[in-house]
Amino acid sequence: MGEAAVRAGCRYYFGYPITPQNEVPEYMSGRLIQVGGTFVQAESELASINMVIGAAMAGARVMTTSSSPGISLMQEGLSYLAGLELPAVIANVVRGGPGLGNIAPAQSDYFQATRGGGHGDYRTIVLAPASCQELCDLTIKAFDLADKYRNPVMIMGDGMMGQMMEPVEFPEPIDPADLPVKDWTLTGAKGRPSRVILSLLLAPKVLEDHNFKLVRKYDAVVRNETDWEEYMLEDARQVVVAYGTAARIAKGAIKRVREMGLKVGLLRPKTLWPFPEKPLKELSRVVRQLLVFEMSAGQMVEDVKMAVEGQAQVHLYGRPGGVIPTPDEVAHQISHYYYQAGLMDRDQQGERLGGAA
Structure with a gap:
């Protein structure tokens, strides 16, 4: 710098x-x-x-x-x-x-x-x-x-x-x-x-x-x-929104859940103001599940909710106080909401039920 x-x-x-x-x-x-x-x-x-x-x-x-x-x-x-x-x-x-x-x-x-x-x-x-x-x-x-x-x-x-x-x-x-x-x-x-x-x-x-x-x-x-990065959004059914260091952790988490067959992508704001409202709003027309990951108790999540205007479910995984989650922790949160929303295909559902059995 x-x-x-x-x-x-x-x-x-x-x-x-x-x-x-x-x-x-x-x-x-x-x-x-x-x-x-x-x-x-x-x-x-x-x-x-x-x-x-x-x-x-x-x-x-x-x-x-x-x-x-x-x-x-x-x-x-x-x-x-x-x-x-x-x-x-x-x-x-x-x-x-x-x-x-x-x-x-x-x-x-x-x-x-x-x-x-x-x-x-x-x-x-x-x-x-x-x-x-x-x-x-x-x-x-x-x-x-x-x-x-x-x-x-x-x-x-x-x-x-x-x-x-x-x-x-x-x-x-x-x-x-x-x-x-x-x-x-x-x-x-x-x-x-x-x-x-x-x-x-x-x-x-x-x-x-x-x-x-x-x-x-x-x-x-x-x-x-207004500037942002798109990562693996082409076929995404769930999108993680994160910035800075949290976005790097999120990319590692997304690689892990992709290996599990979950179709997850990332939208990373590079400008926090102006916030990328337009791409998020457009994204919410095809993706109904968003997970905001930030190293706070939840602040950017408010901008995400305003951007999508109720067109998608917005969840938060926030860790305040200087705690740095691992990619595995974030991957667990991603998969939790992914399965909860019923976004996996039938063969994935079978594999998950078989694994649980």
């Missing part, structure tokens, strides 16, 4: 230590010096997100990272970034909660990330990588989307992804000087009219117009940037 940010033209990083994402600021503290950038270990997450606002106003590609409680402290700043229409990248390497929780992998910050988290009507684009390669690729994409829509973009991983090691292919680095000029930045009004960037709009009608402008932008994000 750190190297991808540098190669994407990020030259400013402000953050505060918290496990399990400390490898990112540790890496950036040395790497940014090599490319003439600036690293600041702020005195708190509150300070770091406001430093991000300042660098974004000046037109820089800027980033901060943290983990769950630290991201909670940044929520006011995220609302300001959205209201000010400033591009920035924020990464959350999620740990167990609520409260101080633990440092184990979890996905329990889904509501916080996809509902804005802070105050007011706004949206944060949320990307959900499932591998180290995607951590790299989606970090670069996050900076591009932030600039394109002048909006904060969040990368949402988890503690397992923050500690795993995998091969990664990096693209060639870009020169920040080659990025498109941002004609709205605050660079000092020398030889041009002054510019103002603010979110304090006291007249209700003026603020309403600003909010509707943001809504139109968010509608464009939904139309253009």
Whole structure:
């Protein structure tokens, strides 16, 4: 993530230590010096997100990272970034909660990330990588989307992804000087009219117009940037919906139940916002059984239920608190609901009854 940010033209990083994402600021503290950038270990997450606002106003590609409680402290700043229409990248390497929780992998910050988290009507684009390669690729994409829509973009991983090691292919680095000029930045009004960037709009009608402008932008994000992966859906009679690390576990589970003859596939959201509502709704017309698997007590399941609009049964298998289920555990849940719904063929029913006998 750190190297991808540098190669994407990020030259400013402000953050505060918290496990399990400390490898990112540790890496950036040395790497940014090599490319003439600036690293600041702020005195708190509150300070770091406001430093991000300042660098974004000046037109820089800027980033901060943290983990769950630290991201909670940044929520006011995220609302300001959205209201000010400033591009920035924020990464959350999620740990167990609520409260101080633990440092184990979890996905329990889904509501916080996809509902804005802070105050007011706004949206944060949320990307959900499932591998180290995607951590790299989606970090670069996050900076591009932030600039394109002048909006904060969040990368949402988890503690397992923050500690795993995998091969990664990096693209060639870009020169920040080659990025498109941002004609709205605050660079000092020398030889041009002054510019103002603010979110304090006291007249209700003026603020309403600003909010509707943001809504139109968010509608464009939904139309253009919704992304997901389909896995073994061609003949699926049951579909698992999972993201990030949970989706990797789900793939292992699906391979196991496929060997048992169960026709199960996976839909993996790569953008948590915008959420892939349309493909899920279309899928629910032919698949009547969905199993949502997430490393939380159940949060994304609400978006899945809203997407299918009652056209399919939606079940949840959630493990909160940093517990990581094995593929065998998830396979057991898949087969339980598969058999319960009577989705197996007659020969499979016979085999199952024979095995039970």
